[in-house]
Amino acid sequence: MDTKSLILGLTAATTLALASIPAQAAKLDDVLSRGKLVVGTGSTNAPWHFKDAGDTLQGFDIDMAKTVAKALFGDAEKVEFVNQSSDARIPNITTGKVDMTCQFMTVTGERAQQVNFTIPYYREGVGLMLKEGGQYADYAALKAAGSSVTIAVLQNVYAEELVHKALPEATVDQYDAQDLLYQALQSGRADAAATDQSSIAWYVTQNPGQYKDGGYGWSPQTYACAVAKGDQDWLNFVNTALHEAMTGVEFDTYAASFKKWFGKDLPPPAIGFPVEFK
Structure with a gap:
């Protein structure tokens, strides 16, 4: 069999083989x-x-x-x-x-x-949750207070670096569970909790008049x-x-x-x- 005939034969065989494969539904x-x-x-x-x-x-x-x-x-x-x-x-x-x-x-x-x-x-980011009527009114007040403020954050290898992107002088306390952040804020051990802004929005909505968003977000990520x-x-x-x-x-x-x-x-x-x- 010459080369041309061989190629034509292989092409025909391939076509038949492909035709025998059932089409997959999208x-x-x-x-x-x-x-x-x-x-x-x-x-x-x-x-x-x-x-x-x-x-x-x-x-x-x-x-x-x-x-x-x-x-x-x-x-x-x-x-x-x-x-x-x-x-x-x-x-x-x-x-x-x-x-x-x-x-x-x-x-x-x-x-x-x-x-x-x-x-x-949704676009997520980190924010700061404060107690309504607490010592600090918002993010600007926290930043102005420098090293006097303590921020609660979920334990992570990057936790301190993350908080310091927004509040360079703040003291950072790390906790191993989300609810412990809120407990630290409620008890006064922390002046604010740094957490996902969606979590802040949810918690503020579920506890009207008790907590508020600090009004500043950073470290965006896309969902x-x-x-x-x-x-x-x-x-x-x-x-x-x-x-x-x-x-x-x-x-x-x-x-x-x-x-x-x-x-x-x-x-x-x-x-x-x-x-x-x-």
């Missing part, structure tokens, strides 16, 4: 056919994902997942949640156990090599959902659902969730030129 089609969305998330971190007294899963991450379910089926309840630890967020996506993960997941370059991130649905690589249609769909929740037809639902978990009223998107391109 994720969007797969989810629609299944009739429900499967989402990985946690259950122990308010206000993101936690259970109420009736054992019902709730939180801002849960609401974001339900937003996607509503876009898929017209029914926000057509979603199954898979309770997972933080270290399972990526493996459960890459193995196909879940369709997506919404679990206060910080976007990083390293993670983006393993999964595709959606558009952001987004994540999906498996290789399916642009699925990523585009989830992005569209989240985008319209924050800027379009589902804005009222998004704003109500934001108000419920963070105690803040969002201004409605401006009519006319799309605000996200300004």
Whole structure:
């Protein structure tokens, strides 16, 4: 057999082999056919994902997942949640156990090599929580007080460096549990607690008149959902659902969730030129 005939034969064989492989349904089609969305998330971190007294899963991450379910089926309840630890967020996506993960997941370059991130649905940062009516009115007063102030922070190798980015002279006390920060603030052992701004918003909302936000945030990080690589249609769909929740037809639902978990009223998107391109 000459070289040309050999090549033609191999090409024909390859074509037949490929044709015999059944087409794999895209994720969007797969989810629609299944009739429900499967989402990985946690259950122990308010206000993101936690259970109420009736054992019902709730939180801002849960609401974001339900937003996607509503876009898929017209029914926000057509979603199954898979309770997972933080270290399972990526493996459960890459193995196909879940369709997506919404679990206060910080976007990083390293993670983006393993999964595709959606558009952001929240921007986190560190803030300062103070007692209402306490010695220091706000961040400016804390900073002016220099080394006289003590800041409680969750124990971490970078904890002292993190606090000193905002308050260079402050004394830093580290605690190994989140609730201990609030206890230190309540008892007067700390003048402020440095923690996630979402946690501050939640705690202030749950304890009206007792605590307040110091009015300054730093160390920003982006929260987004994540999906498996290789399916642009699925990523585009989830992005569209989240985008319209924050800027379009589902804005009222998004704003109500934001108000419920963070105690803040969002201004409605401006009519006319799309605000996200300004």
